[in-house]
Amino acid sequence: MKKKRFSEEQIVRMLRQAETTNQTVAQVCKTHGICENTWYRWKKKFGQMEVPDVRRLRELEKQNSRLKRLVAERDLEIDAMREVIKGNF
Known part of the structure; x- marks a missing residue:
């Protein structure tokens, strides 16, 4: 994955400076x-964000990805249990 040259905080500071x-x-x-x-x-x-807003956005994106991963794992477990119950393993 390509490394970013600027962090989100730096980007917001550049926008505000401009x-x-x-x-x-x-x-x-x-x-x-x-x-x-x-x-x-x-x-x-x-555009309308400040540095604390960017930090909060990053935290929310991490939390969202973690929750999506948990839901996907739960769905896989449910599908596996349904297969076991049907007896088609």
Whole structure:
């Protein structure tokens, strides 16, 4: 998997810095070494967030993936028990 150059916190700080300064998007992108497409993608995802919000989002995504994995395991166990009950093992 490709390693990310910037953390979510760094991205949010870049977005906030660009809003407070009088630089154009092209200037900010050139300063940080990113393309404008990346900038607009980040703005779409993290536009209204602050650093604590990003941390909370990351925690919720981890918790969500853990819960999905638990549900998938439970469904597999239920299917296995149904097969055992039917006697088709």
